[in-house]
Amino acid sequence: MIRADVEAFSAALAPAIARLALWNDQAHTTASEHLTEVLAVDDVQAFLRLRDGSSGQIGPIIQFLTTGHFPYDGFEVLPDGRHVPVVMQETLDSGRLAYTWFPDEQTPEIRERFTALAELAFRHVRAVTHPHVARRLDGSHWRNCRIGSHAKQWLREDPPEVSATTASC
Template structure:
């Protein structure tokens, strides 16, 4: 039984398109009959459903929302937002996969700022079936994210920060730039020294 009031959860994410694809691959089979990604056109006030997160991100470029499927082929219930990582770079490969939105210049050096996976909802406002299934959907989304990312983020002073997750492609990209710092507004971050770029070892087990 849910008590009145909101429930929320958020994790900041450093992920390149390859990491988004890995997240979708880990999550997709689990939610095949439960949820689907959608994007919103605010001007047209329309919703477009997508078969995968990468497809949704190519359509919108900035964010997508994971929602429960209803019995009529649409979506229902609270939103789980996926907001993309912002990258400023001259790396042509990264620019090609992010539509070249943020090209570094002499005045605007290379940088990477986190996106997020987040939700906020009011259980008492939802039907019993939505309350039950949204808890499942959110749990699957966070489990999949943890499976394909790692918590290897810390402040430049060396304090570990558990509310951040980084994908292997984003980690390798950042580690390939000596002295590169990640940004979250005024907060300056870095990959924890000594951490390899991959979250999976040769045996297939994740490192934590």
């Protein structure tokens, strides 16, 4: 997803999670129902957690890892260890919405609430994205890849050259 897709996802999900959960940045300095507010602080990732009865949060975490839209064609490692870009081309790098949790380690109430939260988050991300075919270098398909509506339009307006590089979904 490019920025416009993230904004659409954030706007659609915020009312649905209003009293259920909050997004946080990695340092936990910002908490909001709006993903975009948290990404303004940490533009790489955000974490969605259930609200508890007070002002805190509880339960498992859903991670939103942003996509990248940047010029890239690999890196060269300099003698001092720095990585510098080589031959700049515009690419769209993959992001993700994911979680890992162990239901048996949670109370029945948390299991029920987190299941509802995960269903809401994934339903809303599917609403602003489309299935997308992506291939690995060996030609096999990545499963469950999706692309945002605005990112898809961007690709149609400025089609990239096909290269041997690949991204993960």
